Every structure is written in structure tokens, then in C-alpha cells.
Amino acid sequence: MARYAERGLTRAGASRPLARLRHLIARALAGTAALWPEVEQGFVFVHAAARLLANPAGETGVKLRRRFDGLLAAMQRHRYRAGDLGPALDHFRKLARSYRPGLFHAADLPGLPRTNNALATTPSNGCSARNATTSGAPQGARRPHPARCCGVPCGL
Template sequence: MPRELERMRAFLTKGLTETAALWPDVEQGYAWVHRAAHLLSNDDNLSASEIRQTYGTLLAEMEQTPTSSEPLATMLSTFRKVTASYWPGLFHCYNQPDLPRTNNELEQYFGSARYHERRATGRKQASPGVVVRGAVRVVASVASRLHTFSGATFPI
């Protein structure tokens, strides 16, 4: 085996050996988060109240299951705390078919507008005009990306 691969193998072996005690916690934490994500994806087409009840049962199970280490207990505690902060609005999307489950597209929409504003002006922060006329500028920016405009479209 080439020398470089032997060194890489030694690094990987050392890293895996030194972190071996952490892997059971990682596997257990991943299992909890994976179950939560599966419930929220709603592949079974449950109602909002059914998802709320099932998710609440999962959180109670997380709380009642003894953990093997302090880092895993801290992770589960943080997960439950963050979930509790989102709880009031977490399940509305299952009652409203047109309501998206995440705001990722909206974040991308504004992030793209912010990026183009920075690139056009050279400013690291938004220009004052975005605050005053921002709503119009963002919509115009998105419209210009969705449609191709030419002089023939708008005769003078």
C-alpha cells in the first residue's frame, strides 16, 4: 500500500479508536431525531391532532428513557426545549394543504435578493433603499429572474 494511504489509514484508525466511546450516543441520538423527522414528514397522512399526539408520545419517551451519558442527555434536553418553543405553530401545516412545512423557499427567496443587492451595490449590509422601497425591489428582482424582458415587450 502506498505510504500516503498508510498514513491516512493510521489517522482514521486513531480517530475511530479515540471516538469509539461516543458512537453509541451518536447512534441513539440519530435514532431519536430520525423518528421525529419521519413523524413530521407525515408519510402516513395523519391528521394534525394525530401527529401532535404521536410526536408528544415520542418526546415523553425521550424524557423517560435513561441515557447512558451526559452529552446524550444534554442533546435530548436541548431537542425537547427547542421543540417546545416551536410547538404552538408546529402542526398548522398539516391542517392547511397549501401551507408549506418549512420556510426554506422563502428564506432562499430573500437570501437571493440580498445576495444580488450586495453584488450590485458592493455593500456588505443592505442599502437604505431596501428598507424604504424593499418590498417592491424584492418582487421586481424575482420577477426579472422568472421572465425575460426585452424592448419589444414594452414598446415606447
Template sequence: MQKTEVLWAPIEQAYHWVHRAVHILNNHENGSATQVRVQYDALLQEMADHKATVGSLASAIEQFLKVTASFAPGLFHCYDLADLPRTNNDLEQCFGAVRHHERRATGRRGAIPGLVVRGSVRVVAALATRLHHYTAEELCLWDYHLWRQVRERLTYREEARRRQFRFRKDPLVYLAQIEARLLQT
């Protein structure tokens, strides 16, 4: 035990930093994104300034700082937006629920092509209904022009998907039709 005693201080310090990071990110004080970010940045600066004190764990601290810097732009939004999933696991659970319902509705076990075309509407609707049960009045069409824009985008995607299918089904016929249209103009 006495031989390894010198190794424990750096481990204890690194462990303390990680636990402080967890405490800050858990945000039990319900601070804003800016407040959490300021606290977290102060901790990261402390870690960067004193990483030499943890000996051989300095490379692990450097990696922690590097990974945190790459995630930093999107790390703090969840503190200002109440229903935004806080972790990748929470986000995956949301999308997993959408995939589960799509599989139940379509009977397909694999990827659902309809999500590629209509995902911008179906995924948003599925996630929104997890947070709130809407009444008929809330679901009424309020902005006809906005609805038309969404419909146009969906129609465009459906047509692109149809063209892909036609090309895969018979590429020579598809290309001949395009060539004929090109020569007509």
C-alpha cells in the same frame, strides 16, 4: 476502536431518536395534525425520560426538547392545511417568489415600498395564483362591502405612508401644519 466503543451506544440512541422524529414529521402515513402531534409528543416524552442514557449528549437532547417546545404551537398546522408550507425554507421560497415578481414588475432592486402598504393584498394574490389559475368569473367582485373594507384599510395605510414621507421631507412644515390644525379646534 475498542477505546471508543462505549461512546457509540449513546450516539446511536440519539441518532435513532432524531430519525424517528424525521419519520414522524414526514408523515408518510398522511395522518392528521392531531395524530402526528400525539406520535411526536410520545417520542419527546421518551427522549425526556431516557436522556440520561445518552451520557454527554443529554444536553443536546435537552436543547432539542427546548427548541421543539418553542416551535410546537405552529409545528403541526401543515398536516391539516394542504397548501401550507411545511418548513421555513418552503415559506421563504414563497415569499422569495413574491419579491422576485415585484422586482421584475417595478425594476427596484431593494425593498419595495408598495409591499408595505398593499402587502396584505398583493402577497395573498401572488401566493394564491401559485396554487390555482383563476378564471375571470372567479375574479369577479362578489362581496362589495368586504371589498370596501379592504379598500378603506389600504387607503388608511397609504395615507399613513404619505404622512411619513411628508414628515421626512420637511419636518418643520409638517409639524407646523399639525399645530395649526390643532389650534383651530
């Protein structure tokens, strides 16, 4: 045993800090085990929305809209399954309804990107127009000079 203690190892070969970490993780998982079914149900709903919006089958906007509305209705009907996470699902549904009018245009127009992320970056140097804004800055913050938003002249 002294040989193991000199090297900071337990009999199983793991270091003491690693053994302590394993113990802490096991204790945390045991302490939160009752919450996992609710988290899993919430994940099922949100992941289903993400899969639907990805539209891998290339469905029309009308069909996607109908399926998305059905999913939101199912979230409402089965809200009780999410337990304490029910308010989070309500918030998700509220935001989804507010974004609904613009969610399905890309499905109806071939060649239209689903997001404008590709359009926000110029291909020449990767400078983003978002770098030149002060949307998250404190009030009174100065907007950087557009040509120097990221240190590379980009013509914004």
C-alpha cells in the same frame, strides 16, 4: 522493496499518505469507540422526530401532535441512554416544545406547504428576500438596496 519506495507505494499498493490516513482513521475510531453508542442513541431520537414531522402517511395535526409529544416524553424517559449527550437531547426537547404550536398546521390544511422556503424565492430569478436583510450582519451594517440584493433586479 526499492521499486515500491521509488513510486511512494507500500507493499500492499497503497501510497504512504493513504496508508497514514487509514492508520489515523483507525486510531481515531478506536479512540472514540466508547462514545458511539451514545451518538447512535441520540441519532435514533432525532431521526425519529424528523420522520414523524415529515408525515409521509398524511396523518392529521392532532395525531401528529400526540405522537410528537409521546416521542418527546420517550426522550425524557430514556435520556440516560444518550449518556453525555443527555443535555443536547434536553436542548432539542426545549426547542421542540417552543416550536410546537406551529409545527402541525400544515398537516391540517391541504395544499399548505410545510415551510415557507418555496414562498421566499421568487420563481422568475431565484432571488431570495432573505438576501435583502441584515439579520447576521454586524450592528450598523447598511442594508443593500432591495433591487440589488443579489445583483439581479427583483423588485424587493
